[in-house]
Amino acid sequence: MVEDILEIAVVLGTGTTTGALFAVALSTLPALFAMPPDRYIYSLKLLGRNWDPTMPIIVLSSTIIAIVLAFLVPVSQARLLYGIGAALMIAVSIISHFANVPINKQMRKVDPENMPEDWEDPRPLWRVYHTSRTVCSFLALGVIGWAAVLG
Incomplete structure (x- = not known):
């Protein structure tokens, strides 16, 4: 019973993460790329x-639930898959924390009314990082879903 609840929770959490990252990649990023720099900064602060x-x-x-399930479920293949899924979610967190978030914090300091003349557009690099974490999240959802089916 506890395993079942944890499996549902980890699939929901990983699916929510993947869906949010996918929505940003599919809709938000193209909109931000279409904006002039001052509008981009203004919109980023709102978003x-x-x-x-x-x-x-x-x-x-x-991630924590996937780690717990890696030790809790009886099927060895499911344990391995939960471990891989947890590692992929750790990658999502690391990319977010050390790549995307610092760029966001730096951009939030910029005044859209007084754009610096030497402003460098971070959007292409931010997109590379975002795509990387989105791919990791999709892979995590796939292996965690597979583990849940096996578990």
Whole structure:
């Protein structure tokens, strides 16, 4: 019973993470790329307000649950898959924390009304990092879903 509840929770958490990252890649990023720099900075400040602490909580909770399931489920293949899924979710967290978030924090300091002349557009690099964490999240969802079916 506990395993079943944890399996549902980890699939929901990993699926929520993947869906949010996919939505950003599919819709938000193209819109931000189409904006002139001052509009981009203004919009980024509005868009980022509700991600913290919501997404870190979901990502880290899903990771912890996957780790617990890697030790709890009786099927050895499912244990391995939960471990791989947890590692992929750790990668999502590391990329977010050490790549995307620092760029976001730096951009939030910029005044859209007084754009610096030497401003360097971070959007292409941010997209590379975001794509990387989105791929990790999709892979995590796939292996965690597979583990849940086996478990």
